[in-house]
Amino acid sequence: xxxxxxxxxxxxxxxxxxxxxxxxxxxxxxxxxxxxxxxxxxxxxxxxxxxxxxxxxxxxxxxxxxxxxxxxxxxxxxxxxxxxxxxxxxxxxxxxxxxxxxxxxxxxxxxxxxxxxxxxxxxxxxxxxxxxxxxxxxxxxxxxxxxxxxxxxxxxxxxxxxxxxxxxxxxxxxxxxxxxxxxxxxxxxxxxxxxxxxxxxxxxxxxxxxxxxxxxxxxxxxxxxxxxxxxxxxxxxxxxxxxxxxxxxxxxxxxxxxxxxxxxxxxxxxxxxxxxxxxxxxxxxxxxxxxxxxx
Amino acid sequence: xxxxxxxxxxxxxxxxxxxxxxxxxxxxxxxxxxxxxxxxxxxxxxxxxxxxxxxxxxxxxxxxxxxxxxxxxxxxxxxxxxxxxxxxxxxxxxxxxxxxxxxxxxxxxxxxxxxxxxxxxxxxxxxxxxxxxxxxxxxxxxxxxxxxxxxxxxxxxxxxxxxxxxxxxxxxxxxxxxxxxxxxxxxxxxxxxxxxxxxxxxxxxxxxxxxxxxxxxxxxxxxxxxxxxxxxxxxxxxxxxxxxxxxxxxxxxxxxxxxxxxxxxxxxxxxxxxxxxxxxxxxxxxxxxxxxxxxxxxxxxxxxxxxxxxxxxxxxxxxxxxxxxxxxxxxxxxxxxxxxxxxxxxxxxxxxxxxxxxxxxxxxxxxxxxxxxxxxxxxxxxxxxxxxxxxxxxxxxxxxxxxxxxxxxxxxxxxxxxxxxxxxxxxxxxxxxxxxxxxxxxxxxxxxxxxxxxxxxxxxxx
Numbered sequence: 001x002x003x004x005x006x007x008x009x010x011x012x013x014x015x016x017x018x019x020x021x022x023x024x025x026x027x028x029x030x031x032x033x034x035x036x037x038x039x040x041x042x043x044x045x046x047x048x049x050x051x052x053x054x055x056x057x058x059x060x061x062x063x064x065x066x067x068x069x070x071x072x073x074x075x076x077x078x079x080x081x082x083x084x085x086x087x088x089x090x091x092x093x094x095x096x097x098x099x100x101x102x103x104x105x106x107x108x109x110x111x112x113x114x115x116x117x118x119x120x121x122x123x124x125x126x127x128x129x130x131x132x133x134x135x136x137x138x139x140x141x142x143x144x145x146x147x148x149x150x151x152x153x154x155x156x157x158x159x160x161x162x163x164x165x166x167x168x169x170x171x172x173x174x175x176x177x178x179x180x181x182x183x184x185x186x187x188x189x190x191x192x193x194x195x196x197x198x199x200x201x202x203x204x205x206x207x208x209x210x211x212x213x214x215x216x217x218x219x220x221x222x223x224x225x226x227x228x229x230x231x232x233x234x235x236x237x238x239x240x241x242x243x244x245x246x247x248x249x250x251x252x253x254x255x256x257x258x259x260x261x262x263x264x265x266x267x268x269x270x271x272x273x274x275x276x277x278x279x280x281x282x283x284x285x286x287x288x289x290x291x292x293x294x295x
Numbered sequence: 296x297x298x299x300x301x302x303x304x305x306x307x308x309x310x311x312x313x314x315x316x317x318x319x320x321x322x323x324x325x326x327x328x329x330x331x332x333x334x335x336x337x338x339x340x341x342x343x344x345x346x347x348x349x350x351x352x353x354x355x356x357x358x359x360x361x362x363x364x365x366x367x368x369x370x371x372x373x374x375x376x377x378x379x380x381x382x383x384x385x386x387x388x389x390x391x392x393x394x395x396x397x398x399x400x401x402x403x404x405x406x407x408x409x410x411x412x413x414x415x416x417x418x419x420x421x422x423x424x425x426x427x428x429x430x431x432x433x434x435x436x437x438x439x440x441x442x443x444x445x446x447x448x449x450x451x452x453x454x455x456x457x458x459x460x461x462x463x464x465x466x467x468x469x470x471x472x473x474x475x476x477x478x479x480x481x482x483x484x485x486x487x488x489x490x491x492x493x494x495x496x497x498x499x500x501x502x503x504x505x506x507x508x509x510x511x512x513x514x515x516x517x518x519x520x521x522x523x524x525x526x527x528x529x530x531x532x533x534x535x536x537x538x539x540x541x542x543x544x545x546x547x548x549x550x551x552x553x554x555x556x557x558x559x560x561x562x563x564x565x566x567x568x569x570x571x572x573x574x575x576x577x578x579x580x581x582x583x584x585x586x587x588x589x590x591x592x593x594x595x596x597x598x599x600x601x602x603x604x605x606x607x608x609x610x611x612x613x614x615x616x617x618x619x620x621x622x623x624x625x626x627x628x629x630x631x632x633x634x635x636x637x638x639x640x641x642x643x644x645x646x647x648x649x650x651x652x653x654x655x656x657x658x659x660x661x662x663x664x665x666x667x668x669x670x671x672x673x674x675x676x677x678x679x680x681x682x683x684x685x686x687x688x689x690x691x692x693x694x695x696x697x698x699x700x701x702x703x704x705x706x707x708x709x710x711x712x713x714x715x716x717x718x719x720x721x722x723x724x725x726x727x728x729x730x731x732x733x734x735x736x737x738x739x740x741x742x743x744x745x746x747x748x749x750x751x752x753x754x755x756x757x
Contacts, residue, residue: 096645101559128647138638140657150656151646201642208646 030285032267035065038282039272041261043069047212047242048093053107055088055097062088065107066268068261070212075234075243077253077274080263081289086246089263090214092116093244094130095123111212128155131205135217137197139189139204144181147189147200148172151208167207175203176233195226202233206241213237215245219252231256250290254278262286296430298360305356305437309349312441316344319448327450335455343454346461347444352437359429367421371414379410394418484735487728494722495523500729502526506692506703508712508723523726525733527694531609531702535684536677538613538698539620543673546617547624548666554625555632556654567629574622578682585615585687597699604699605689612688613698616680623673631665632658664749671745675738681706705730 035052046069055063063085070076078086088097095116097103109116116126128151139147148168151157158164168185172178177199181187189200198218205213215234219227234243234256247253253260253274260277262270262285270283281287296304320340324333333340368391372380381387390411396402397415404412448454492500503524550570554563590611597604604610635658643653659666681704689701690711712727 094645096641099640099644124647124649126647127645132641132645134638134641134645136638138636138642140639140642141661150643150648154646154648154652154656204642204646 032264032269032285034267035067037067037268037271039270039276040259041068041268041271043071045072046070047072047112049108049110049113051108053089053092053105053109055085055092056104056106057100058102062266063092064266068268068271070242070244071259073238073240073242074259075238075245075257076259076261077257078244078246078261078263079248079250079253079289080269082248083265084263085266086261086263087216090216090244090246091132093212093214094127094132096132098123128208129210130212130214131208131210132214133198133201133205133216133218136221137194137201139192139197139200141188141190143186144172144189144192144200145185148204148207151204155208157208171203171207172200174206174237175199176229176236177203193226195222195229198222198226198230199233202230202237206237210241212242212244215243217246217248220248227252250278262289264289296426298356298429301356301430301433302353305349305352305433308352308434308437308441309345312348312445313341313345315341315441315445316448317341319344319445320450320454323448323450333450334453335458339454339458340448340452342458344441344444344448346458348437348441350461351440352433355436356429356433359425359432363425363429367418367425370421371418374417375410375414379408398422481735484728484732487725488732490720491722491725491729494725495729499523500525504694506708508708508726521722523722523729525705525730527692528703528705528708528730529733529737530694530696531688531692532678532704532706534609534696534698534702535613535616535688535704536674538610539616539677539680540670540674542614542617543620543624543677544670547621547669547673548628550621551625551628551632552654555629556650556658567626571622571626573619574626576619578619578680579686581615581619582682582686585611585683589615590687593699602699605701607687607689607701608699609688609702610698612684612686615687616677616683619680619683620673620676623676624669627669627672628662628666631662631669634665635661667745667749671741674741678704678734678738679706681710685710705734 048068048070050066050068050070053063053066053068054061066089078090080086091097092105092109093111093116097105105117111126111130115121140150142150145168148171149164152164152167158167169178169182172181177196180196181192181200189197192200198221202213202218218234219230222230231252234245237243238256238258245253245256257274259271260274261268262277262281262283264285270277270281270286272282276282277286278290281290317337317340320333320337321330324330324337327333330337371394372387372390379390381390393402393407394411394414395418397404397407397412398418404415407415500523503522504526505522505524506527507522509521550566554567554570558566586607590607593608593611593614594604594606639657639661640653643657644650648656684704684707688703688707690703690707691701692703692708693700695702709727709730712724712730
C-alpha cells in the first residue's frame with residue numbers, strides 16, 4: 001500500500017520538476033519532407049536516372065524516396081552522418097544489395113535509360129559496367145597478376161596471354177601501381193601494404209573497363225599518405241569514368257568531387273556543386289553537418 | 296571407512312572449509328569497512344580454504360588407495376615360510392587369490408595349508424588396520440590443513456593469485472591426462488609389436504600377400520603354418536576407404552557449397568541438422584542396412600548385367616560408409632566456407648562474377664585448408680570403421696582390387712584376432728598390436744602429407 005501511494009506522488013510531481021529553459025531548435029529535430037531535395041539533383045542526359053528510390057530492410061525503410069541524376073564522367077560524393085543510407089544507396093547502383101535476403105528496392109533506377117532492377121536484366125553485365133571498390137581493401141588471396149586478371153578472365157576480354165598481360169599492365173599503370181609491383185607480379189596480393197591493396201582493388205575494377213566506378217569509403221582504412229595517393233588516382237580516373245564515392249571525410253569530398261550529395265536519415269537533403277555545398281550550403285542540415293555540429 | 300565414502304567425506308569437509316573461509320574473510324573485512332578492503336573477493340578466500348582442506352587429503356587418499364594392496368601383499372608374503380614363497384608372477388597371483396579367498400570367507404580355512412590360513416588372518420587384520428589408518432590420516436590432514444588455511448586468512452593475503460595458480464595446475468593436469476594416455480597407448484602398442492616381430496619375420500608381415508592367422512595346436516596339423524602378410528588387409532582397407540571417399544567427398548562438398556552459398560536461412564536451418572543426423576546413426580545400424588539391403592541389391596544388379604558378385608562386397612561396405620561420413624565432410628566444409636570473409640565474395644561479385652565462378656575461383660581456394668581437414672577426418676574415420684565392414688564386406692582376406700569381391704580390413708582383423716579366449720603371448724594376438732601400430736603410422740603419415748598439401752596450396756586471407 002505504502003509503495004503504491006509513494007509512486008503516485010512521484011508521478012504527480014514529475015512534470016513540475018521538468019521545467020526546462022527554452023533552447024534554440026536543434027538541427028536534428030528538423031522535419032524533412034520525403035522526396036524533396038534542395039539544390040540541383042537533376043541533369044540532362046544523365047548516366048544514372050534515379051527516381052523515388054526506396055530501400056527496405058525487412059520492415060524498416062532505409063532510403064526514403066530519393067531522386068537523383070548522376071551525370072556522365074562526373075565525380076559525385078555522397079556525404080552524411082553514419083547510418084544515413086549513403087552506402088545502401090550506392091549499393092543499389094550495381095545491385096550489390098541482391099545478396100542480402102531481406103533487402104528490397106523500389107522505384108525507378110535507370111542506367112543509360114535501361115532499368116537496373118528489371119528481372120530480366122543480366123546482373124553480370126551490369127556489374128561489368130558498374131564496378132565497385134569497397135571500404136576495406138579486399139584483394140583475393142592470389143597473386144597480384146591473378147587479382148587484376150580475374151575480371152578480364154571471367155568476361156573473356158583477352159584471347160591470348162599477351163592481351164591479358166597488356167590489360168594487367170595498363171590497369172596497374174592507371175592505378176599508379178605498375179612501377180611498385182612490376183617485378184613481383186607473382187607475389188601474393190595479401191602481402192602488400194593497405195594502400196597498395198586498395199589501389200590494386202581499383203586496378204582490378206578498371207581492368208574490366210567499366211563505365212562507372214562506385215567507391216564505398218575507399219580510404220577509410222588507409223593512412224594519410226596512402227589516402228593522398230588514392231585521391232590523386234580518383235582525379236586521374238575521373239577523366240574516363242563516372243565515379244560515385246561515399247566518404248566520411250568532408251575534406252576528401254571537397255578535394256575529389258564535382259558535386260556533393262548530403263544524406264540524412266535516409267533522405268537526400270541537398271545536392272549541389274561541391275564548392276557551393278562547402279561554402280554556401282542551401283539547407284540548414286547541410287550547414288550544421290559541414291560545420292561539424294553533428295555527425 | 297571405504298575409500299569412496301572417505302572421498303565424499305573429504306568433499307563435504309572442503310565445502311565446509313569454503314563456507315568457513317568465506318565467512319572469516321567477510322568477518323575480517325567488515326571492521327575495515329567492507330569487502331573492497333580485502334585483497335580478493337570473499338569467494339576466493341573460501342575456495343582457497345577448500346583447496347587447503349581438500350587437496351592434500353585427496354592426494355593422500357589416492358596414494359594410499361593405489362599402494363595399499365601392494366604393501367599389504369608384500370607383508371603377507373613375507374610371513375610365509377621359505378618353501379612357499381612363489382617364484383613366478385603367475386604363482387604369486389594364484390597364491391594371493393587363494394589367501395584372499397580364505398580371508399573373505401569364500402574358502403574355509405580348513406581346506407588350505409596352515410601357513411596360508413595364517414596369512415589369510417594376517418591379511419584380514421592388515422586390511423582392517425589399513426582402513427582405520429587411512430581414515431584417520433585423511434580426516435586429520437583435511438582438518439589440520441583446512442584449519443591452517445582458514446586461520447591464515449588475512450585481508451592482505453592475495454587469495455585470488457593463489458587460487459588462479461592452483462587452477463592453472465589443475466587445467467594443466469587435465470590436459471596432461473589426454474597426452475599421457477596417448478603416450479601410454481603408443482608405448483603399449485610398440486612393445487607388443489616388438490614382441491610380435493620376435494615371432495614373425497619382418498618381411499613376411501610387410502610383404503606377405505596372404506593372411507591366415509591360424510596357429511597349430513599340434514605340430515602335425517594341416518595348415519599348421521600361419522600366414523601374417525598384411526598386404527591383403529591394407530589393400531582391403533584402402534579399397535573400401537577409397538570407395539567411401541568417392542561417395543562422401545563430392546556429395547559432402549557439394550552439399551556444403553549448397554548450404555553455405557545458395558540455401559536461404561530457412562532451408563539451411565532444416566537441412567543442416569538433418570544431414571548431421573547421419574553422423575549420429577550407430578554404425579551397427581549402417582552395418583545391417585549395408586548387409587541386408589545394399590549388398591544383396593548390388594549382387595542382384597551385378598548378376599543382372601552378367602557380372603559375378605559375391606553376396607558380401609567391398610562396394611556395399613564402401614557405399615554405405617560413404618553415406619555415413621558425408622556429414623564429416625559437409626559440416627566441416629560448410630563451416631570453413633562460411634568463415635571466408637564476405638568481402639571476398641563481394642569483391643568477386645562486384646567484378647561481375649557469377650555465384651558459381653566466385654565459389655570456384657575465390658571461396659574454394661581460400662577454404663581449401665579447412666576442406667582438406669574435413670576430408671582427412673573423413674578418411675581417418677573410414678579407415679577406422681569396423682562394424683559396417685564386418686557385416687557387409689566379409690572376413691575373407693582376399694588380395695583384390697575388384698570391389699564386387701569380399702574383402703576385409705585391418706580393423707576387422709584386429710577385432711577377430713582379439714575376440715574370444717586368447718592367450719596374450721601367441722603370434723595370433725600379438726598380430727593385432729602390430730596391425731594397430733601400422734594403422735597408427737598410416738594415419739600419422741596421412742596427416743603429415745595433408746598438412747604439406749595444405750601449406751603448399753593454401754591461399755591465406757586475412
